[in-house]
Amino acid sequence: MLLQIHEIEALLQVKRNIERSISNPITIRSLLRGTGFSESKLTQGFKFLFQYTVHRYHLTISMEYAYSLLADDMPVKEVALKLGYKSQSHFNRSFRQVFGIAPSHIRRDIDAVE
Structure with a gap:
């Protein structure tokens, strides 16, 4: 998988959003806001970049x-x-x-x- 700089930046923001949501449930839909990603692009890109699924992280x-x-x-x-x-x-x-x-x-x- 090849990620562009803006996609990496968006995934880093998603990761920060997850880290701020430790005490709250998260949904892929809520994480998609503002990223410009499809659900599959978000989940595949996150796993590729961080070696964890969104849920597992x-x-x-x-x-x-x-x-x-x-x-x-x-x-x-x-x-x-x-x-x-x-x-x-x-x-x-x-x-x-x-x-x-x-x-x-x-x-x-x-x-x-x-």
Whole structure:
């Protein structure tokens, strides 16, 4: 895939928009605004440039933020709510998908080190 400079700049803006939306759900449609991309151009270009799908990037950075909150002793339920999850079990599944462990293990692991 060959991307032009203006397309790279637009994809970098999409990436920044995702990073500002850690606590909010995102849609491809909302990310398309102002880019001039089709849905397929956005998703293919994003994956090409950043080696992540749009959804996977949003999930990964959201869960990294969640990890830092958990490490700072925020309860799992509060972290889930802060990240916009209506269900703690859905948050638990997402966290496990990224890190391979339940979020409740983060606090225990930190306590064991201290």
